[in-house]
Amino acid sequence: MGSFLIGDAGVVEVAADAAAMLSHGESIVATSLGQAEPIHIATTVGLLLASSLLAGLASEMLRLPKVTAYLIAGLLLGPSVFDVIPHEHHQFLEPLTKLAMALVLFYLGTLFPFDQMRRIRKKAIPLSAGEMFFTALFVTVGIYLLGMSPAQSALLGTLAIATAPATTMFVLRETNAEGPVTSLTGTLVTLNNLVAVVAFELVWLGIELATASDAQSLSVGATLMRLVRSLGGAFSLGLIGGLVMSYACEIMHTRRWLVLLVGMASLLLGLSESWSLPYMLVFLVVGVVVVNSSSGTQKITAQLDSIGGLLTVVFFSVHGSELDLSLLADVGVIGAGYVVLRSVGKVFGIWVVASRTGASPEIRTWLGPALLAQAGVAISLSATATSRNPDIAGHVQTIVLGTVVVFEIFGPLLTRAAVLRSGEMPIANSIHHTFGTPLSALRNVFTRLAGSAGLLNKKTALSERMRVEQVMRRSVEGIAENADFNEVVHFVEHSHDNTFPVVDDDRCVVGLIRFDLLNQAFFDPTSDHLVRAGDLATPPDLLLYPSQPVRAAVDLFRQTSDDCVAVVTDEAPHRLIATVRRSDLTSLLIRDRKAGLGGSESSE
Template sequence: MLPLLFSLGIVYLFALGAGRLSAAIGLPRVTGYLLVGVLAGPTPGDIGLPALISHDHLNQLAFLHDVILGLIVFTIGGSFSLGTLRQMGMKRFRISAVEIGMTGLLVGLGTAACGISPLAAGFLAIMAVTTAPAATQMVMREYQSEGPLSDTILPLIGINNLVAIIAFILLKENGLAPVPNFSSLAAQLSEPLVLGVFMGMAVAIMDQRFTRPVERQMLVLAAVAVTAGMADYLDNSAIFATLVAGMVAVNASPYEKRMLKDLTAIDYPLYVLFFIMAGATLHLDALGHMGLVGLGYVAMRLGGKYFGCRLGARMAGVSPIIRTWLGPAMLAQAGLAIGLAEELSRMWPDQGASVQTIILSSVVVFEVLGPLLTRVALVNAGEVTVFNLLAQRSPVGFGEGLHQVLGHFGRAVGISHTDGPVHSGEIRVRHIMRRNVEVISNRASFREVLKTLGHSRYDRLPVVNDWQELVGVIKYADIANTLFDPCLHHLVVADDIATDTHLKLNPEDTLETAMQALKDYPNDVYLLVVEKENPRQLAGVVRHNDLLSSHFRSHSAEREGRAVC
């Protein structure tokens, strides 16, 4: 067996190359990391090929896997902003209830019709509800997605997993035990809840005392490890407790998501290792044992997630974009479903092993499809800029990279180089704009305007008419006078307070043009983009952050190119 550190170093190098290769051909990097895990894991070793990651290696890394999963779940819990939930009302819960209900119903009835027992079908229905937070979150971070769909995905994943854990505990205690033990059931539900609340409050209190990001990073790592470890010691659900801890910590801390923002500076390499281990533990041989029930499970879960999200989104009255693309973004499945299936197999050897085989085989399918469909959903929803997609490709080839390294080293030792021309690619507004724009109808009441503006991440809203033509923009400053005059509330609609804006670009404008507009209007958080042929047709928005980031990256690349010549 190879030394563990040597194996980790090699697989990290392979993951680096596989991630870049995946990005170059339009796949999420997560897919490349999973593939590295599959090829480096025990599966090739089982057929006589050398394995970089053996079963013993995986056993040694099991504790690290649990910590990383805890970080992911803590972050998902942190996405439950109670303020945002209040502003949205019951929309997210309505979507989640319909999606969970339809997925569970279709999978339960479908697998039972394929010949499995009703109790086993019930466990499969519960496991079908789970969604893998890690793969989805990694894809969103990779492409820096932002918009209503992105804001909806993570809280729904958290609700899905929380409901699945509670439902599993209920069915396990009542379906497998000869006599229902209500005291054990109460302990299984209350102990992780109390533990999560306690740890979340402790983190929120300590968060106020720390001023350095590294201290807050250590705090979250410690809290996740203690929560998961204590839950395991008490024989409770570590995922349940950690999810609650993240939700309480973020909502109780006066600094809200500051700790999660600091965590992003160190967690990505850990997440890469998590997916390498996930790929190494995928049971490809289980695909051959999927059977009719397994095929039914995969088909019913696909249908339940897609049509459940679509119907739930329609009932909640959200935008058509979310209705269309929410389902494909909710398909990834991995750790939680595997964990529940493993626990069921231990407690119910008779049929639990069959359920575990179905879950292990289906996870192979959903871990491959899930990240890819999440990427497709985010891109088609207009929440990923073209520039972020293009940025996945390497800025230089190997030959050019070698030339730059030798040139830089030559300058360091005093060897001069001749100057040469450098050509930088021209960036257009269409490369950095976001197409999924939150708008409001010009006929919306004043109360609707306030509610939408309160939920929006910006301090202004584009106003459109029935033909989706741009009428104007509502800024918070424009409604301040109306806001404090209750007599006018029932008389005012969006059209009355919308103001025309001259701050417009078209998709073919250059980066320099957009930067000049930013200088002319420094107080505006984004620039409106309208179609060149029809200035009243809203095409998207360009955020200042995206604009400045693109400007910095393009000029940095140009300066580096000049330095090499």
């Protein structure tokens, strides 16, 4: 800011400084003749939201993940195509994008109650360790052989571990996927980013130790202290923030939770930035603390969902507008090598460990591809490294920024394909959409009008056109017929259903266990080792076949209060292959009715 001077010159200088401040905040700058006037930041937000809305509608027709659509919408507005978003606006939108990322990491932390962490030790931790080890190894060695220095190769190997949490989790929630691959994907994403943050600091410490001279020993010691302060401070702040959040939710009415949660998240984010703590680690810890100290974790995440949708759109559209396709040419062969080596490392690492631990073919084949998206965490860590030593990390940051374009465009597609191919996403979610072409939408309006007036016969209901195989979930595990009571209880505790098929050694359904009947056996202390699953099961009177029309499932659910029905093969022996959920069927019929094609389903 210029000094205040007596006379016209002082007035001019002060006025110029004031105008510069206003320009910095609102992009309203003095323009000369022939120079276009910059757009206001509110216009930028409006353009990003409007383009994302149109891209979301287009994704319905093209059957793309909405994440990819939002990224492409931002990409079109960014420097690579139309270049209508001023670069300085990203600085003012950064708090919103970081808040969105923070809430995603908080949600990931809530997936780790202590009892679940004890359960995942035998399955998730070996898979995560193998995937991270091979990814870091392949990238570090491969990039070194392509000509980069050992320090740069080690940094890229560490950054390759990170998986984009916001991108991956948004795709999983959008597809309504559920099953072993989906569950392990969320767990491994959390572990990946947690290890990436810690490993980055350790690798950087190693780089400084390797390059330090005697005169620099003090700076190495300072680096070690910074590491302890950064990680310890993040864990401490997350612990305190999580406890405060849980306690405040206990004493406040739920109507005030949204303000509380957003305020706490903003405060923790601000403190993390002010104290130079890794906010990603802070919010992971907050989520873990909240899920283990609060009785209302689901209500808390539901409250955040009310603003999460808007923040998600802003996050991905802004992130897309920052992508620069020209960087793809700059990274060259090393960038291409990084993409291939990171992808192979994750897929191969999962395949090796899953093969040795006896994991299912779906996990062995599809868990690796579900983890390929990469963005925010890697970008943030590479920027941190560049600020510490541009000579070592400058080229590393360029490679990360260039390859993010590939991982963020194709990563969501692979995640979606993984849960679909593994049978954890109903096929109907990928082929049935609420939005058709503009012509079909107009036709639906007049069809409904004419049908209501009795001038036209209503169209064939969706429940007659679709088959059970298009709405069933293939990721299903039955209870073994000879399982004891404790094994049955363990299965029930980790299921979202209230009806559980019992299968023999050939996976043929021999009975059904219903929760309301099972609940009566909880009070018999002698049943733990004497009672078997087959003793608790009732005859399998309600079953579906893949070739049946969805109408058969609708009629079947009218006869029972079960929330799911087992699906068995059409041919004998009728083996268990999937389940149909009442909630999936109801959602499908509601979407059909909204689209104007399910008039005959009004009773549903």
